[in-house]
Amino acid sequence: SGINAEYGELPPVNQLSSVNNKVIDRVCDQSPDMNLYRSKTRGRNPLKPLKETEESTTNATNIDESFESTLNKSLAVIESMELLNDSMSLLEIEQKNKKAGLEHLERERRKQDDFFKRSAQLSQESYEQWTERSRAKIQQQVKELRDRKSQKDNSIESEYRKQQQYFQKKYEEDQANIKRVEVEEQAEKQRQIRGSWNNISNYELSTLEIVAVAQKCVPDPKVDPEIEALLGMIDKQSKAVSTLKSAVGQLYKDGKLDPAAATKHEHDCGAVYAQVIAAVKQLNSAIKRVNEEQAARILAQEEARKKQEEEQAKKEETAQQKPQVPAPTQQQQPVSSGATVSEQQPSTGPSQPSAATDSIISGNIISSSAFNECQKIDKRLKEIEQSIQKFVQDKSTDCTKMRSALKLITVTPINSISASSNEHMANKVKELVHILDGKETTRGNKRINPGINSLTLNYCFNVAASKFVDQACEQVAFSDNLVPAFTIAAVVTGIWQRHALFGDLFLAHLYKRCPYAIPAYWSKKSGESNEDYLRRLGYSNDGDKLEETDKYLLKMEGCIKLYAAIIQGPSTFSNMPHPHGLSHGWLWLSRMLNLEPVPDMTATALEAFLQVAGSALLRVYKSQFLKLLEFLYSSYLPKVESVTQESNLGPITRLRLYLEKVQKTRSVPAPEGRMTQSICS
Numbered sequence: 165s166g167i168n169a170e171y172g173e174l175p176p177v178n179q180l181s182s183v184n185n186k187v188i189d190r191v192c193d194q195s196p197d198m199n200l201y202r203s204k205t206r207g208r209n210p211l212k213p214l215k216e217t218e219e220s221t222t223n224a225t226n227i228d229e230s231f232e233s234t235l236n237k238s239l240a241v242i243e244s245m246e247l248l249n250d251s252m253s254l255l256e257i258e259q260k261n262k263k264a265g266l267e268h269l270e271r272e273r274r275k276q277d278d279f280f281k282r283s284a285q286l287s288q289e290s291y292e293q294w295t296e297r298s299r300a301k302i303q304q305q306v307k308e309l310r311d312r313k314s315q316k317d318n319s320i321e322s323e324y325r326k327q328q329q330y331f332q333k334k335y336e337e338d339q340a341n342i343k344r345v346e347v348e349e350q351a352e353k354q355r356q357i358r359g360s361w362n363n364i365s366n367y368e369l370s371t372l373e374i375v376a377v378a379q380k381c382v383p384d385p386k387v388d389p390e391i392e393a394l395l396g397m398i399d400k401q402s403k404a405v406s407t408l409k410s411a412v413g414q415l416y417k418d419g420k421l422d423p424a425a426a427t428k429h430e431h432d433c434g435a436v437y438a439q440v441i442a443a444v445k446q447l448n449s450a451i452k453r454v455n456e457e458q459a460a461r462i463l464a465q466e467e468a469r470k471k472q473e474e475e476q477a478k479k480e481e482t483a484q485q486k487p488q489v490p491a492p493t494q495q496q497q498p499v500s501s502g503a504t505v506s507e508q509q510p511s512t513g514p515s516q517p518s519a520a521t522d523s524i525i526s527g528n529i530i531s532s533s534a535f536n537e538c539q540k541i542d543k544r545l546k547e548i549e550q551s552i553q554k555f556v557q558d559k560s561t562d563c564t565k566m567r568s569a570l571k572l573i574t575v576t577p578i579n580s581i582s583a584s585s586n587e588h589m590a591n592k593v594k595e596l597v598h599i600l601d602g603k604e605t606t607r608g609n610k611r612i613n614p615g616i617n618s619l620t621l622n623y624c625f626n627v628a629a630s631k632f633v634d635q636a637c638e639q640v641a642f643s644d645n646l647v648p649a650f651t652i653a654a655v656v657t658g659i660w661q662r663h664a665l666f667g668d669l670f671l672a673h674l675y676k677r678c679p680y681a682i683p684a685y686w687s688k689k690s691g692e693s694n695e696d697y698l699r700r701l702g703y704s705n706d707g708d709k710l711e712e713t714d715k716y717l718l719k720m721e722g723c724i725k726l727y728a729a730i731i732q733g734p735s736t737f738s739n740m741p742h743p744h745g746l747s748h749g750w751l752w753l754s755r756m757l758n759l760e761p762v763p764d765m766t767a768t769a770l771e772a773f774l775q776v777a778g779s780a781l782l783r784v785y786k787s788q789f790l791k792l793l794e795f796l797y798s799s800y801l802p803k804v805e806s807v808t809q810e811s812n813l814g815p816i817t818r819l820r821l822y823l824e825k826v827q828k829t830r831s832v833p834a835p836e837g838r839m840t841q842s843i844c845s
Contacts, residue, residue, distance in 0.1 A: 353423045358644070360426035361416055366814035367433040368409045371402040371440050391454065394447040401440045405433055441810060530684035531755050538675055538682050545672035548622050548665075555619045569612045570620055573605050574627045578635065583651040586843045593658035593736060593844055600624060600663050629669035632656055633677050633723070641722025646729070646776060647837035649722075653729035654839055658736030660743040667743050677702050678723035680769045683756045717768050717815075724772040727752075732780035738842035746784050749777050757796060761804040767815035770796070770804075774822060779834040790830065797823040 412429045415421040530538070555563060577595045582588065599605055602615020614624045632652065640649045660667035674681050679701065688697045695710060702720060703710045731749040735742045756770065774793075781789045801820060808816045826832055 356423040357416065357421055357426040360423075360430040361412065361421075362814065363430050364405075364409050364412055364433045366817060367437040368402075368405050370813040370817055371398075371405045371437060390450045391447060394443050394450060398440055398443050398447065401436050401443065405436050405440075408433055408436070529687070529759055530682060531758060534682050534684065534755055538684065541668055541672045541675065544665075544668045545626075545676075548626055548669060552619050552623045552626065555623060566620065567623070569607070569610065570614055570624050571627055573599055573607050573612055573614065574624050575631055576607070578628065578631045578655075581635075581651060581655055583647050583837070589651060589654055590843045593655050596628065596655070596659055597662050600628065600659065600666065625663070625666055625669055628659070629666055630673050632670055632726075633673040636674070636723045636726040637677065637719040638722075640726050641718045645837060646725065646835050649725045649729040649776065650733065650835075650837050650839050653726060653733050654736050654843060656726075657730055657733055657742065657744075658844060660730075661735065661737050661740045664743070674723060674727060678720050678727075680720055680765055681723055681727045681752075683752060683759065683769065685759065685762050685765075713764070717764060720765060721768055721772045724769050725776050728773045728776035732777040733839055735842055737844045739845070746777075746780055749773075749781055750785065750789075753781075753792065757792075757800050761800070761807050763807045763809055764812055764815070767804050767808060767819050771815050771819040771822065774819075774832075776835055778822075778826075778832040779838070782832045790826070793823060793826055797827060 408429060412421065412426070415425070556567070558564075574596075577592050577599075581592050599614055600621070602613075602621050604611055604613045604615075606612075613620075615621050632655075635648075635652050640652065643649075656670060660670070671681075679686055686697075686700055688694075692700075698710055703716050704719075705711070706715070728749065730744055731746055731752075733742075753773065756766075756773075759766075761767075778789075785792075797820075801816075801823065804819070805816055
């Protein structure tokens with residue numbers, strides 16, 4: 165057991181020769197007899213000495229037996245030891261196995277622990293990674309949801325803003341339409357009120373004029389009771405019209421006059437005026453009756469006187485026996501007033517009446533010089549229109565777009581002309597001159613070249629000239645003041661200074677729309693319908709029918725005002741002469757006074773022209789112009805009055821008041837808004 169424990173399991177007996185000396189020493193220590201043997205057999209097989217001892221000595225028999233016994237015991241012990249060693253070996257093996265098993269179990273446990281720890285660690289890491297991935301995925305999903313929500317919100321917000329902008333725009337358009345309608349209604353109301361006020365003023369002026377004429381015609385009202393009563397009634401009605409006008413004027417000034425009240429007052433004034441007209445007719449009849457009675461009395465007296473003279477003559481003839489001839493009475497001869505005004509511009513001294521220059525050419529009342537000028541200008545217009553006819557009538561897409569673009573760049577600056585400042589007007593002049601120079605122009609994102617060829621440039625000239633005449637018929641005609649006339653005239657003059665062709669086309673379109681600017685009175689052609697004749701006079705269509713005469717007269721008045729504003733105005737470009745100056749104003753006025761007047765239009769044209777250009781003509785021609793106005797007042801105005809209808813006494817009344825004021829003050833006030841200096845250098 166000890167050997168096995170110290171040296172391990174012993175080999176079999178037949179292999180004892182190889183047992184280590186330490187084993188022999190250990191066996192010998194247990195038996196004293198073995199010590200000697202140990203000393204002799206050290207390093208040798210223990211069985212070999214025993215055999216040698218039996219053979220060599222007999223004395224050693226006892227020792228051998230003892231040794232053998234001891235050896236047997238030892239062998240038995242060895243055998244026991246072997247068994248024990250085997251048992252110990254088994255036990256040790258078992259313990260080793262157990263230890264190994266325990267170690268294995270420990271290793272397995274550690275492995276399991278490591279595995280579980282690793283698994284737990286991996287699980288923890290996996291859980292954290294999964295959690296992180298899940299969190300990232302959830303965050304991504306949340307982000308996507310937020311982005312989608314934000315996009316949806318932005319889309320909703322954008323749609324809401326679009327809807328809001330649409331409704332805001334719609335609301336603004338509606339408000340603008342409402343405001344425009346209100347403005348139009350207010351303008352229409354003001355127009356109605358102004359029209360009623362003008363008619364009331366005309367009624368008053370006409371009534372005052374009638375009273376003045378009646379007082380001149382009847383120097384002694386007490387000649388006849390009826391005449392006295394009629395004059396008293398006319399005077400009373402005249403005062404009633406003046407009182408009503410004053411009351412309406414106060415309401416108009418305070419802004420308390422509405423169209424209904426204005427119309428009512430107008431009707432009231434009209435009714436009073438109708439009574440005045442009826443009274444005038446009765447007065448005329450009464451005057452005629454009184455004159456007839458006076459003539460009858462005078463005739464009876466004359467006959468009685470003649471009869472008495474005859475009887476006296478017979479008596480004297482009988483008494484003296486010689487004939488007596490009564491002295492003849494003197495009779496006044498009528499003085500003719502058929503003198504005409506010279507068309508030549510006066511230089512020094514008063515102008516003398518010349519031979520009549522008015523003539524009837526092809527049935528039209530127009531001076532021969534004016535007719536020749538008109539024919540020349542009209543021929544120029546026809547040449548331009550004929551040259552651009554193919555371009556205007558071309559229906560292709562390119563030509564249509566080109567015409568629209570050229571018309572846009574030409575008409576837009578004309579429509580935006582205003583009297584806001586001289587700089588603004590100068591910019592409009594330069595812009596239009598730039599276009600008519602044929603230079604490239606930018607409008608929005610488009611670049612347009614009107615000078616690409618002569619057709620496009622002539623088209624722009626014709627459009628511009630026609631558009632300015634439209635402005636005269638619209639903006640100038642329906643304005644309450646003369647500012648639009650002077651503003652547009654400055655722009656027209658500036659373009660005319662730079663382009664003579666524009667001036668010819670402008671005059672041609674003006675003469676076509678308003679023949680009184682020539683001046684001329686067109687007659688009806690043979691076989692021509694009334695509508696065609698009126699259109700040739702300048703009437704326009706108003707829907708399915710021709711416009712009313714009042715609107716037509718306003719348009720003609722606007723054309724004359726623009727023409728007069730061009731004539732009397734300064735040069736737009738200070739370094740260039742005026743293309744159509746005041747000499748043409750004298751020419752127009754002299755030609756007008758040499759024509760026989762026509763109803764309505766003659767008084768309208770003269771009053772409009774003198775209102776705009778009278779001050780400038782007086783400033784330049786001084787006494788010559790005053791003498792011309794004297795001729796107009798004394799000789800021509802009665803002719804105009806003779807052809808004027810009682811229903812339209814407004815223009816003739818205003819003209820008479822204007823001339824009377826000039827005759828009294830010997831001066832003409834400058835019109836409001838007149839320009840006195842050039843606007844372009």
